[in-house]
Amino acid sequence: MKRDAGLGVIAPDFIMSNMLGQMSGMLAVPAADARFVSSLAGRAKAKGIPGDWSGQATKIVSSEIYPALTRQYETLKALQPKSTHDAGVWRFKDGEAYYGWLLKAGTNTDMTAEQIHQTGLEQNKAIESRMDAILKANGLTQGTVGERMIALGNDPRFLFPDDDAGRAQVLAYLNQLIADVRPKLATQFNLKLKAPVDVKRVPADIQDGAGQGYMNTGSLDGSRPSTYYINLKSTKNWPKFSLPSLTYHETIPGHAWQGAYLTETGQLPLIRILLSGFNAYVEGWALYAEQLGDEMGMYQTDWAGQLGYLQAQRFRAIRLVVDTGLHAKRWSREQAIDWAVANSGRTRQAMTSEIDRYCGTPGQACGYKVGHNEINRLRDHAKQALGPKFDIRGFNDTVVKTGAVPISVLSAQIDALIAAGGKA
Amino acid sequence: MSLDRRQLLLSGAAAGLATAAPGLALAASGDAAANAFFDKTCVRMLDEAPEFATSLGLDTGAYAWRKSKLSDSSWAGVEAKHRFCEEGLKSLKALPDAGLSPAVKLNKDVVAYAMELGLEAKPFAFGENNFQSAMSEASTPYVVSQQGGTYSGAVNSSTASTPSPRPPTVTPIWPVCTGSPSPSTRRPSA
Numbered sequence: 001m002k003r004d005a006g007l008g009v010i011a012p013d014f015i016m017s018n019m020l021g022q023m024s025g026m027l028a029v030p031a032a033d034a035r036f037v038s039s040l041a042g043r044a045k046a047k048g049i050p051g052d053w054s055g056q057a058t059k060i061v062s063s064e065i066y067p068a069l070t071r072q073y074e075t076l077k078a079l080q081p082k083s084t085h086d087a088g089v090w091r092f093k094d095g096e097a098y099y100g101w102l103l104k105a106g107t108n109t110d111m112t113a114e115q116i117h118q119t120g121l122e123q124n125k126a127i128e129s130r131m132d133a134i135l136k137a138n139g140l141t142q143g144t145v146g147e148r149m150i151a152l153g154n155d156p157r158f159l160f161p162d163d164d165a166g167r168a169q170v171l172a173y174l175n176q177l178i179a180d181v182r183p184k185l186a187t188q189f190n191l192k193l194k195a196p197v198d199v200k201r202v203p204a205d206i207q208d209g210a211g212q213g214y215m216n217t218g219s220l221d222g223s224r225p226s227t228y229y230i231n232l233k234s235t236k237n238w239p240k241f242s243l244p245s246l247t248y249h250e251t252i253p254g255h256a257w258q259g260a261y262l263t264e265t266g267q268l269p270l271i272r273i274l275l276s277g278f279n280a281y282v283e284g285w286a287l288y289a290e291q292l293g294d295e296m297g298m299y300q301t302d303w304a305g306q307l308g309y310l311q312a313q314r315f316r317a318i319r320l321v322v323d324t325g326l327h328a329k330r331w332s333r334e335q336a337i338d339w340a341v342a343n344s345g346r347t348r349q350a351m352t353s354e355i356d357r358y359c360g361t362p363g364q365a366c367g368y369k370v371g372h373n374e375i376n377r378l379r380d381h382a383k384q385a386l387g388p389k390f391d392i393r394g395f396n397d398t399v400v401k402t403g404a405v406p407i408s409v410l411s412a413q414i415d416a417l418i419a420a421g422g423k424a
Numbered sequence: 425m426s427l428d429r430r431q432l433l434l435s436g437a438a439a440g441l442a443t444a445a446p447g448l449a450l451a452a453s454g455d456a457a458a459n460a461f462f463d464k465t466c467v468r469m470l471d472e473a474p475e476f477a478t479s480l481g482l483d484t485g486a487y488a489w490r491k492s493k494l495s496d497s498s499w500a501g502v503e504a505k506h507r508f509c510e511e512g513l514k515s516l517k518a519l520p521d522a523g524l525s526p527a528v529k530l531n532k533d534v535v536a537y538a539m540e541l542g543l544e545a546k547p548f549a550f551g552e553n554n555f556q557s558a559m560s561e562a563s564t565p566y567v568v569s570q571q572g573g574t575y576s577g578a579v580n581s582s583t584a585s586t587p588s589p590r591p592p593t594v595t596p597i598w599p600v601c602t603g604s605p606s607p608s609t610r611r612p613s614a
Contacts, residue, residue, distance in 0.1 A: 001567055004550040011566045018570040089565055098548045105558040271462040275538050277559035360569040364561050406537045
């Protein structure tokens with residue numbers, strides 16, 4: 001940290017105060033109550049392993065970990081006066097080249113910040129006008145698209161009761177969505193994957209710190225299916241129209257389908273599994289899976305669900321604009337927050353934590369939409385090149401079977417598909 | 425990410441998946457050398473990131489030492505990652521494409537891309553900018569931030585109720601990447 005500070009790399013003031021606050025919070029907990037201690041002691045007790053785990057761990061926390069954390073706190077505190085409010089990496093030496101590298105790491109393409117920014121602006125607008133048309137067609141004409149979406153999210157007709165009965169209804173609805181989409185996958189893939197999915201709520205004792213929704217991929221031997229966890233601390237976080245697109249993203253034909261190809265076929269060697277951090281491919285596929293939900297007609301009788309899908313897509317386009325805004329166009333943190341709030345229709349609090357995240361890991365958030373766009377670009381290319389021989393199943397199978405790769409490698413696989421006349 | 429990559433790794437590793445995948449019957453003359461290099465690369469990656477290996481269950485038998493070791497998070501550790509890429513790229517150059525089956529050529533292209541990307545971070549000699557951070561969505565100018573640091577990562581993984589193998593470098597304290605428009609999460613997700 002001191003070394004980096006010597007190079008002028010110090011976190012912006014808002015990240016600095018956030019960190020210092022977190023660290024003093026951690027240090028205020030007596031060593032015996034630290035999560036390190038309680039977690040170890042609790043697990044030892046649950047498994048009936050004898051020994052004074054709590055005492056031993058407390059000693060390590062108080063004599064080694066807390067002193068180290070205190071030194072880190074003091075180092076940061078000493079740097080704090082040098083910290084400025086500038087949010088972007090443009091301010092560092094060779095900042096432009098550095099952000100270029102971060103974008104490459106995030107999107108696995110050679111797209112420039114300007115190209116990504118413009119793409120984000122265009123897609124944000126295009127999706128907004130599609131949403132506006134659907135809202136109008138359903139009698140919702142007053143206010144911005146964002147305002148109308150907020151109103152929709154608070155509308156009782158889209159909310160589940162915020163109690164155990166309501167939670168059970170959410171889980172039943174998710175199972176229904178998966179059951180409804182499963183038979184349609186034959187129109188999109190020749191691959192015959194079982195891809196079983198268990199739907200569970202995030203256990204109540206960890207839901208405060210857990211994600212909103214996520215997948216645990218099944219075991220390779222097929223003995224444990226993929227599990228789709230949803231955080232049901234409050235059902236108000238999940239208006240009904242937000243659930244279809246989340247489900248297609250996380251389960252089928254999204255992440256659970258990708259995972260099933262790996263676990264059911266065992267076709268990828270360990271090196272490819274260790275090197276699977278190609279976010280644009282992995283998340284681009286999941287966004288494309290959301291789109292397949294729309295293309296398979298899952299929203300034919302669910303206009304609100306279609307809006308939920310478009311709202312989710314729009315949010316990923318917004319990320320392209322604000323990430324590049326902050327790091328290439330010298331936007332301030334506040335400018336980025338304002339822009340994101342105005343366009344997403346989400347709360348200032350939610351957008352502040354998003355923007356702070358983009359300051360901490362620049363470029364990373366661009367991978368989702370860029371990956372999605374690239375998959376669509378390759379699909380258009382294959383359609384054009386193959387004409388009537390284009391088969392959506394051949395294309396989709398090829399993308400899944402390629403596994404996590406940089407976009408350039410995926411592009412070569414699509415060229416091979418075209419050369420083979422569209423047969424995957 | 426939600427295709428929990430770490431989970432995938434876990435399941436893959438638990439089954440003892442070796443370098444050459446089954447089903448790739450059409451081997452070419454250069455495949456064996458390439459696969460041997462991939463194997464060696466896997467071992468080295470896991471040796472240098474023992475916590476990661478532990479999270480995958482790859483810390484038994486001859487690799488039991490990985491259980492009680494931490495990866496090198498010093499600046500020397502970053503330089504070692506750059507060297508790893510330089511050496512790896514040199515070895516890859518010695519494997520002409522012409523001798524490889526399409527599947528192995530694809531694997532070679534992926535490994536080469538990852539190593540080149542890692543090496544391209546060399547001029548940015550601060551924060552976490554290297555092969556490993558690039559492959560775990562954790563590149564950052566700040567070694568400590570509100571969303572990453574050793575302590576927060578350790579606390580999270582020590583309290584996770586389900587196995588949640590994490591990448592070895594920066595581990596997010598909260599939400600790194602929820603893509604769905606719902607409030608954030610504690611780890612890379614949608």
